[in-house]
Amino acid sequence: MTLDGYQAKIEYDADLDLFRGEILGLNGGADFLGKNPKELRAEFKKSLQVFLEVCLEQGIEPRRSYSGKFNVRIPPDLHERLAIVAQAEGKSINALAQEALQQRVAA
Known part of the structure; x- marks a missing residue:
């Protein structure tokens, strides 16, 4: 779930019989609970707003840097294969890894 550029991970909490959201990438913890998507979105918004207000009051950057x-x-054989592929493509292992990671997280 995403709100104003912030992303949350949603999981079901069987003990509470509710869905629990955790806002990711913050310089602290912020979570929220809800019974359904509509309630989760509303609670996400409230939780994020409170978190951002506290950060502003305390002079804290909200996002983790x-x-x-x-x-x-990685295993040595994978390292070897990466080095060979990178060399064949005229790239560094770092550049090859960046491309692969970018593809994996592209939205």
């Missing part, structure tokens, strides 16, 4: 760097551990 990312460095653009992370390490990935």
Whole structure:
């Protein structure tokens, strides 16, 4: 579920017999509950609004920042195949990985 550029993950909570949403990519936690999509959207909006207000009051950036760097551990045979494909295409492994990751997360 998405609202104003913020994305939430929705899961069913059997103990509560409700759906629970968690807003992703924040510099803190914000969640919400609802019985159905309409209620979830309304609660998402309320929860996000409260979170953003608190961030503004406390001078906190609402979105978590990312460095653009992370390490990935892969099997040596996959590393070798990636290196060969990258070399054959005249690219770096990093460029090849960026393309693959971009395709995976493209909306």
